[in-house]
Amino acid sequence: MEKSDTLEIFLVATPGLEAPLCDEAIQNGFAEAHKVPGGVSCRGDWSEVWRANLCLRGANKVLVRLGSFPAVHLAQLDKRARKFPWADFLRPDIAIKVEATSRKSRIYHAGAAKQRIETAISETLGAPISSEASLRVLLRIEKDLCTLSVDTSGDPLHKRGHKPAIAKAPMRETMAAMFLRECGFDGSEPVLDPMCGSGTFVIEAAEITLGLQPGRSRRFAFEDLAGFDAQAWQALRQHGAVPDIDLTFIGSDRNSGAIEAASTNANQAGVSHITRFTQRAVSDIKPSEGPAGLVIVNPPYGARIGDEKRLRSLYGSLGKVLMSRFSGWRVGIVTSSASLARSTRLPLLPAGPVVDHGGTKIRLYRTDPLP
Structure with missing residues (x-):
């Protein structure tokens, strides 16, 4: 080559x-x-x-x-x-x-x-x-x-190589990272996901803050190409000291299996020291001590008719909790339904572009810092 x-x-x-x-x-x-x-x-x-x-x-x-x-x-x-x-x-x-x-x-x-x-x-x-x-x-x-x-990749790049446990309807790491970026996240503020599933948003945010390379744990197809220089590749993969971080990235979920999966994944990814996962209902979430940050959530969308009514109350109570307790925090909600997003009664900015999530059309709905 x-x-x-x-x-x-x-x-x-x-x-x-x-x-x-x-x-x-x-x-x-x-x-x-x-x-x-x-x-x-x-x-x-x-x-x-x-x-x-x-x-x-x-x-x-x-x-x-x-x-x-x-x-x-x-x-x-x-x-x-x-x-x-x-x-x-x-x-x-x-x-x-x-x-x-x-x-x-x-x-x-x-x-x-x-x-x-x-x-x-x-x-x-x-x-x-x-x-x-x-x-x-x-x-x-x-x-x-x-x-x-x-x-040159081989397996798709959302397969980071350090995430063994997956909850149902997972958000791909690549998408989670881009939604965090669209919310203006740069690694300098806390992140909370009140419906964290297997922890993708929280773990991506923690990795970004620690400066960990997403491909650090896996093999790539380019290693099988002619002229591949294993020594130069090793040198490129060398990583400096991980910084001391005074932020906590928090995930919570009603489902104990999700919390277990998220904790296992955080451990494997090497971010368990700055992440915390707890089993709790949306109505029980509170902001962490310290500066305001970003609440990002991928709530259920409900694919079947009739789900939307039940979900509207879930989105409504999420919006109420955020408005009453999370002053100064920004919010990002990823969902397939504009009317569900509006059920939060949050002061939403214009919706982001339509994104294809395995055949479901979803969008990011954001707010500025809440009053």
């Missing part, structure tokens, strides 16, 4: 969260970071690809564009795929999975196109092809232009 060449790096965003991911990439110094459909494009060498996987909280995947060429029929694709410098990127001893899509192109059969790429890789490089492989090569054909990319 040419270290000097700058690569085109594509950070895959959760639909609706492209803007905070772009802000995060710019803040972390990724060159030429700008929003594009589906994510953020930036440039850098391979060490920047590693760094994106290691440190970005909002990216779902980090893809690298390997090259592109025009092709209008399968024979042409076949010929060009065989001339492609696969050995610059891939190793002959590591299995590859190929995926292909085609739009507005004369090569319209994605399955046949995928086969041509697989044959080219196995015959010119000798690498085995397997649908089970964790290293993926992606072919996108759009308007007769074939673009080849590699998924």
Whole structure:
């Protein structure tokens, strides 16, 4: 792999969260970071690809564009795929999975196109092809232009590698981190989640405050690419001293199983010394000692008709408790229903963009500091 060449790096965003991911990439110094459909494009060498996987909280995947060429029929694709410098990127001893899509192109059969790429890789490089492989090569054909990319992440990046326990309807870590960012959270204030489930918001907030890299506990697909430098990667992963923090991040939930899961996860993530999880009803929550901060919550939305009436009273009592006890705190509520958000009677700002949460359309509703 040419270290000097700058690569085109594509950070895959959760639909609706492209803007905070772009802000995060710019803040972390990724060159030429700008929003594009589906994510953020930036440039850098391979060490920047590693760094994106290691440190970005909002990216779902980090893809690298390997090259592109025009092709209008399968024979042409076949010929060009065989001339492609696969050995610059891939190793002959590591299995590859190929995926292909085609739009507005004369090569319209994605399955046949995928086969041509697989044959080219196995015959010119000798690498085995397997649908089970964790290293993926992606072919996108759009308007007769074939673009080849590699998924450098492997497992999706919300799988931080240090979260064993999951409660039901979990918020993905990548989404939680971007919602925290959208609420203006920068690590300098306490956070409270009164319906914390397995603790995602609280743990992400604590990690941000401690400066812990989200990818510190896991392996990535780029470690199987040609020219991967294990020593340089180790050096990049070295982490400085964890700062002394005088803040507490609090989660509570009615469900004892959720509290157990959240405590286990906080322990695994190395943030248990600044997090506290307690079993309690929403009506019993109180602000922590010290400065005002952020209350962020992903309450149940109720997918079935008839749920909304029952939930309206839950949102109503949450709003009442926040208005009466949390003066000076900001609030962020993630929900699929504008009318449920309004049931809190909180002074809501205009809603954030629609975000796709596993097929459910959700939005972030925020307030300024409460009176």
